[in-house]
Amino acid sequence: METLIKKNQAEKQLGLGILIVVIGSVFLLRNSGIDIPRWILSWHTIMLGAGLWIGYRRNFQGGGWLALTIIGAIFTLKHIVVFDFELSRITTALVLIALGLYVILKPKKVTTFKNYGQANQSDFKDLNS
Template identity: 35%
Template sequence: MSRLNRQQNNGNGSGLWAGVIVLCIGLFIFLRKAGMDLPDWIFSWPMILVLVGFVMGAKSKFQGITWFIVTFVGCIFLVGEIVPMDWNIRRFLFPSIIMVVGVYMIGRATSRKQRYDEVMSDSSLNRDDFLQSTTIFSGTNKIILSKNFQGGNITTIFGGTELNFTQADIQGEAVLDITTLFGGVEIIVPSSWDVKLDVNTIFGGIEDKRNVPPVMPTNKVLVLRGSCTFGGVDLKSY
C-alpha cells in the first residue's frame, strides 16, 4: 500500500472515532436539554479523557499501555468528580500518575535493553548498524552513517534528541523504538524512505514535516514505534 493510501486510511479512521466522540457528547447534551436528570460529571473533562482513552484502546485493539494510562488518568479524576475527596488526597493524584508512567518507562526500557544486549551478543552483526541512545536533562545530536541500518531505541527525558539519517541507508525494514517524556525528538530521513508511524501520544504530538516524494514502491522502510508523553516528535526529510 502506498504512503498516500496509508495516510488517507489513517485519516479516515481518526475521523471516524472523532465523530463517535462528538456524537456521544451531542447525545448527552440532547438528553439533558430534553429534561433527563443527568449527573454533572458526565460532562466533565475527566469523562472526555476516559472516552479518548477507550477510543485509543479500540484503535490499537487494546494492545500496549498508552490507552490504559489515558483511561486511568481520566478515571482517577472522574472518581474525584463523583465522590468528593479531601484536597489533601487529591493533591497527590498528579505525582502518583507521573510515578505510574515512570514505572512503565523503566520496565519498557529494561525490556528493550535486554533485547538490545541479545542482538549485540551476536558476533555476526555490526554494532554500527544499531542505535542505542539515552538523553536525560541534556541534548543529543547524532549523524547515522550506517549503510545497513537495522534499528535501535532512543529514550529522551527532559531533553532533546536529533537524529540525522540523510547519509544512512536501509536494506528492507528497520524498527526504531522511541520513548519521550517531557522532551523533543527530531528525526531527519532521506526523502526516498518510507516511514511508518506507530507512536502513541499522551499530551504530546507527532508532526510530519517531510517533503513527500512521488508515490512509488520502496523497500526502504523505517518504522517508528513507542510513546511520546508531554513531548513532541518531528519528522523531516531532505
C-alpha cells in the same frame, strides 16, 4: 503507503464522528429532561476518554496516555455514586490495582543478543601476516 495514509485518515474521521455523536446525544438527553449525571461531560471524563483514545491510537505504548487516563479516572471516580456508595472511598485502591495490572500485563521488550555481531565480524588474518 498511500492506502495506509487514507486508512489512518478514515479512522480519525470515524473516531471524531463517534465522539461528536456521543456528545450530541448526551446534550439531547439532558435537554429532554432525562437525568444525566454532571460528571459525564466534565473535564475529567473528557481527560479520561482522551487518554484512552491516545493509548488506543499508539497501541498503548508510552506513558502519556496512562497519565491522562489515571488523572481522569481518579477525578471521575470521585463523582460516581453507585447504590448510595461513593467510589471515592476506594479510588486509591482501584488506581493501585489498575497500575499493578498494567505493569504485569504490558508487552515485554525482549532484547536478545543472539547473533549480535555475526554480521560485522572482522577477519584479522591480514593483521597477523
